[in-house]
Amino acid sequence: MIEFENATFKDFENISKLNIDESSKIFEKYLSYKKYDDHQSYRIISKSGCSSKMILESKYGQEFISFK
Structure with missing residues (x-):
């Protein structure tokens, strides 16, 4: 299901x-x-400031890089 x-x-x-x-x-x-689950369907918890490189609380790893 x-x-x-x-x-x-x-x-x-x-x-x-x-x-x-x-x-x-x-x-x-x-x-x-x-x-x-505290209604966290779209919320991503950041362990650092907001920039192109962030540390996120995630089960897939911690460091993510974003380019727009």
Whole structure:
């Protein structure tokens, strides 16, 4: 089904093979999960200042480089 850890609201727009009642129950579980996770679906915690090179709190590593 849907992995709540990587899901966004967009993933719940049209869940195939489920009716509206079943979809809403899954969405309710997702909202409960997000409440438990401090609602951090889009927040990235920085351990340094904002610049092109940052130290982030992440399970994928710590140092990230961004160029626009």
